[in-house]
Amino acid sequence: MELAVIDEQMWAELKDIMEEDFGLLLETFLSDAEERLGCLGEAIDVMDAAALRESAHSFKGSCGNIGAMRLSSMASSLEQQVASIDWAVAKTSLVEMQREYLQVQQFIQQELPS
């Protein structure tokens, strides 16, 4: 099934919950995501499986919460790969995630009040 960049229903619900703090949430997500992607890169570079799994798990969760379902699913498969990790494959996965993230970022920045 084709996952949306951002799940529309979740987005609406989130907006509803957060109300005036929606913007804060989005900004928090963006800065968190950048950091998280950096951590993932580092973990892969030093081949730290534990750190990779932790970061992937966490990123999966936060993407899920904001409705970025495709990105979340990618993080999930990365997390699952850790058991029998192939670092080269991991590196490729990360690159794909970074590309996906750019789309999410774009979407969000459109929605952010200026």
Added chain:
Amino acid sequence: MSQYKVLVADDNASDRLILSTILRKQGHLVVQAANGQEAVDLFDAEKPHLVLLDALMPVMDGFEAARLIKRLAGEDLIPIIFLTSLKDAASLAKCLDAGGDDFLSKPYNRVILEAKINATQRMRQMHETLQKQRDQIAENNTYMLQEQRVAKAVFDNVAHSGCLDSPIIKHLLSPLAVFNGDVLLAAHKPSGGMHILLGDFTGHGLPAAIGAMPLAEIFYGMTVKGFGMTDILREINMKLKSILPVGVFCCAGMVDISFWKRTISVWLGGLPNCYLLRQNGERIELASNHLPVGVVDHRAFDDNCYQYNMEPGDRFYLWSDGIHEARNDLDEMYGEERLEALFDHTEDHDLLFDRINDDVNEHIKNSAPDDDITMLEVLMVDESEIREEQMVVKMGAVSGPTDWSMSYKLGPTTLRDFNPLPLLLHQLLEVPGLRPHSGTLYTLLAEMFSNALEHGVMRLSSDLKVDPMGFAKYYQMRQEGLDNLTAGFVEFCFEHTPTAEGGSLLMRVIDSGSGFDYGDDGVVKAGDGNFHGRGLRLVASLCKYARHRGAGNQFEALFEWQREI
């Protein structure tokens, strides 16, 4: 909607933000932690009502944090809800196994979150209620135990002021007797001899024990004053009947032993068969022939006793049904047959008491005792063996007036409305030596009084008293005469003198009548004739002598009593 303080621990900032906002919008206070260690520290500092923990966090993960938080919470129940994006059953189960009380899946659903918060808070409040109730129960229990301790101390003082440790008595009474309603009393009589009472109150616990106090008071109080066994039983019965609620009574056996006369009188009400064992092995089984004490009205109380002679070496056994009803783990009762067999097969009577105890305990073995065993054995001995023990009691005995005289004159109003006999008897019983004879004295007073009142003051004739019809007419006339009494008197004169053997009481009753011709000496002899006049003949049979005096309006009798030792 209640407001709770919630601790949210998640290493992801946006997750924390979402959750906190949801919670705040629901009206709760939120405290945030970014990892397990912070969560534990904040829990300690903030004391939240609820903790939301992310399962996987850096520094310290959710499971470890949960463990520490539960320990910090101690006895209190602070619900922990795990936050997890894990979906498989095994992982979710792990959250609960690790000490979580529930879990919440990401992405968060507001409705579910609110429902879970309410559910967990209900759990917390119920737990709090349970704690309060438990504490209350513990407090009540401590209070009750304290009360029981005090009750037991009072009971021990009242119940154990007697001579149960006399060398001729062997007894068994559980230290918890105050709580199973059993009581064992023994006291020397000032005139020599001993009273022993075994009581088994219905029920258990303090209600059963409460009746034991007035019973012990009456027993010891009246025994030391020299009252007889039947008077004491009568008094106890009256007291217990008046104070105990319906359905509560006391199975009892009382014994009056005289070492001087070598006799035993036994009153049994409601106890199982008690045994008299002679040295030669002959065994007499005495069955209860009365209702327990505290059941019947004092008018219906029957003080009939068994009377037996006992030689030194003979023994008497009193027990409650605790022995017969002792059950083993097959729920079989010990029963009377086993008891009888034990008696039949024990040659040396000295060993019998301990053997009974051992045998019953052997029977019970591991199963819990229903009823503690209460029993007593008393050995008849020669009077000289017991004298020294009794001397102490004699010297402490209550004393009373020994040489005195009094007169008491009753006018028509008093005669019409008042029965003077109890009051007069009370005066006479101030003499300790007269107390064992209270029944006899009452009879003497009653007969002399009715003679004076009916034949003297009211001039009724005994001629009517030949048949039932006549008796009925007589008493009808008596009542009419009394109702219409306006003149006349009856005077009682008493003179008590000590004698070498004990004392003598001279009684004279004078009436306002004109008297009659009683012939030569006026002495009344017990024994002859017709129905009327038998009252005075009864008086004569109970006294040293009884005679008419003066114009026939005076009657005189001399009653003598002897000290027992």
